[in-house]
Amino acid sequence: MSFREEKKSSSDLLMKVGKKDYATRNAVPGIRVYGEKLVSVNGEEYRVWDPHRSKLAAGFANKLLLSLSPNYVVLYLGASTGTTVSHIADLVPKGFVFAIDSAPRVMRELLQLTKQRSNIAPILANASHPTELASRLSMVDFMYQDIASKDQVRIFVECMKLFLEKNGTAILCLKARSIDVTAKPVVVFERAAKELAAEVTVVQQLLLGAYYPDHCLFVCKHSRVH
Amino acid sequence: MQHMLGFSGTIEICLRKAKLPEYFSRFRELNLALSLKEFHATPADIILVQAIRAGEELECSMKQLFSRLREWYGWFAPLDVPLTIESLCLNVKSAIPSSQFAVSDVAEMNALAERLLNISNEVSTHQEYVYSRLGELMPATVAIATPRLAARLLCHTGSLRRLALMSSSTIQLLGAEKALFRHLATGAKSPKYGFLIEHPLVQQSQNKGREARRLAGKIAIAARTDFFRTAPLVERAV
Numbered sequence A: 001m002s003f004r005e006e007k008k009s010s011s012d013l014l015m016k017v018g019k020k021d022y023a024t025r026n027a028v029p030g031i032r033v034y035g036e037k038l039v040s041v042n043g044e045e046y047r048v049w050d051p052h053r054s055k056l057a058a059g060f061a062n063k064l065l066l067s068l069s070p071n072y073v074v075l076y077l078g079a080s081t082g083t084t085v086s087h088i089a090d091l092v093p094k095g096f097v098f099a100i101d102s103a104p105r106v107m108r109e110l111l112q113l114t115k116q117r118s119n120i121a122p123i124l125a126n127a128s129h130p131t132e133l134a135s136r137l138s139m140v141d142f143m144y145q146d147i148a149s150k151d152q153v154r155i156f157v158e159c160m161k162l163f164l165e166k167n168g169t170a171i172l173c174l175k176a177r178s179i180d181v182t183a184k185p186v187v188v189f190e191r192a193a194k195e196l197a198a199e200v201t202v203v204q205q206l207l208l209g210a211y212y213p214d215h216c217l218f219v220c221k222h223s224r225v226h
Numbered sequence B: 001m002q003h004m005l006g007f008s009g010t011i012e013i014c015l016r017k018a019k020l021p022e023y024f025s026r027f028r029e030l031n032l033a034l035s036l037k038e039f040h041a042t043p044a045d046i047i048l049v050q051a052i053r054a055g056e057e058l059e060c061s062m063k064q065l066f067s068r069l070r071e072w073y074g075w076f077a078p079l080d081v082p083l084t085i086e087s088l089c090l091n092v093k094s095a096i097p098s099s100q101f102a103v104s105d106v107a108e109m110n111a112l113a114e115r116l117l118n119i120s121n122e123v124s125t126h127q128e129y130v131y132s133r134l135g136e137l138m139p140a141t142v143a144i145a146t147p148r149l150a151a152r153l154l155c156h157t158g159s160l161r162r163l164a165l166m167s168s169s170t171i172q173l174l175g176a177e178k179a180l181f182r183h184l185a186t187g188a189k190s191p192k193y194g195f196l197i198e199h200p201l202v203q204q205s206q207n208k209g210r211e212a213r214r215l216a217g218k219i220a221i222a223a224r225t226d227f228f229r230t231a232p233l234v235e236r237a238v
C-alpha cells in the first residue's frame, strides 16, 4: 500500500501541510512536545513534523515508502527526548509505542511525554543486548532504529529477528560518521546495505538529502523463507 | 536483568492478537516503573556534575559582580578601590552620599554589595559541599589531583565511569582539545597539558609536560580505583 492510499484509509492522521511539510494529528490537543507549530486542518489540530528535527519526517519529504496503520505496535530504538516518538504515537492512536533509550538524561523528557500519552512505554535500557529486552516488549508491526553506535546494524538485525512480526516493516536510520569517520558515506552505506541484505530484505534505501547530509534510511522486511 | 511481566506465552499471544488495551497499559505501567527505578539508580557522581557546574556559575557571577561594583564604586572614590570583595563591600557600606551620589545611588550600591557578599558566601559553602561529596565519591582521585582539579575532570568527562575508562594520555590532554585538534589538523605544536596545569606539581615543575604526563598516569590509576571500588558488578564487566 502506498503512502498516499494509507493517508485516506487511516483517517488522515498524517497530513501534508504547505508544500513539503507533514503534520500529525495531535493526540493531545493544545499540547506541544518540542515547540513545534500547531495548525488546524478541518477543525482538527495537527502538529507540524519538522524534517529538520526528525529523520523520519525528512524521509517522508524524500519519498519514503511507509504506511503505519492506527493500530500498529511500534518499537523505537534510540528514542532520545521523543521528538519523533511523539509523532509516531500520534500515528498509532489505537496502537502502542515501545520507546527505548539508554541515556537517563533524555529519558527525563521521555517520561514527561509518557505522562501525556497513554500509548507510549518508556524503556531506559541499552539496546546492545536485544535478548535482555525481551521481557519488556511484545512483538511489533513496525520498528525504527536511530542510535549512533558502531554495531547498529547488528543490533538492528537482531531486534528485527526477535521482535518484528512476520509481515512487519523496519527502518534503520544510519549515520555514516558513527560507523566510520574516515570512510566516504556512500561506502559506509554500501557496506551496511550488503550486511543487511545478508540477513533481511532491503525494500528501499533512501538518502535524506540536505536535511541530513550523511544519513541514510534502510526500509527492511523479513526475507521470505521458501 | 530479568523482568517478568507476568504473561505466559499462549495468553500473551492471544492478548496480543486481540490488541487488548489492558495488555498494553500493563506494559506501559511496568516499563514506566522499571525505567523510573533505573533512572533513580543514576550514580551520584553524574548528578554531582550539576552541583559542580552550579559552583562554576556562581563563581563566574561573583567575579562579574565584583568587577562591576569596583567599576561603579570607582566613580565614587577613585583613589581607594579595594582589591578584595570583603573590603570593597565594607567601603561601599560606609560610603557617604555626596552632591554627585544621592542617597538613593548609595543605597542601591549598598544593596549590590550585600548581594555580592551573599554570593561570595554561597560560593564558599557550595564549594565545601562539592569538595566533601567529591571526597566521598572519588577519594583517591581527589587525593592525587586536588579537589578543584578532580571537580574539573569529573565535570568535563561527565561521569566517574568515563574518567576511569580513559587512558592516561587522554587525561593528560583533557581541556586542551582545541590545541590537540589544531595539532592533528595543521601539525601545529602538540599540547602537553590541559586542566592539569592547575595542579601545583605541574605549575612548579621545570618540565611541565613531563610532570603532567606523570600526574595523568597517577590520576588514571586513582580514578580506576575509585570507580571499581563502588561500581556495581554489571558496570565492572564493561
Ligand SMILES: C[S@@+](CC[C@H](N)C(=O)[O-])C[C@H]1O[C@@H](n2cnc3c(N)ncnc32)[C@H](O)[C@@H]1O
Pocket (backbone or CB within 6 Å): A053, A054, A055, A056, A077, A078, A079, A080, A081, A082, A083, A084, A085, A100, A101, A102, A103, A106, A125, A126, A127, A128, A146, A147, A148, A149
Ligand atoms: C540521534 S538520537 C535519536 C533522535 C531521535 N531518533 C529523534 O529523531 O528524535 C540517538 C539516541 O540513541 C541513544 N542510544 C545510543 N546508543 C544506544 C543503545 N545502545 N541503546 C539504546 N539507546 C542508544 C542515545 O542515547 C540517543 O538519545
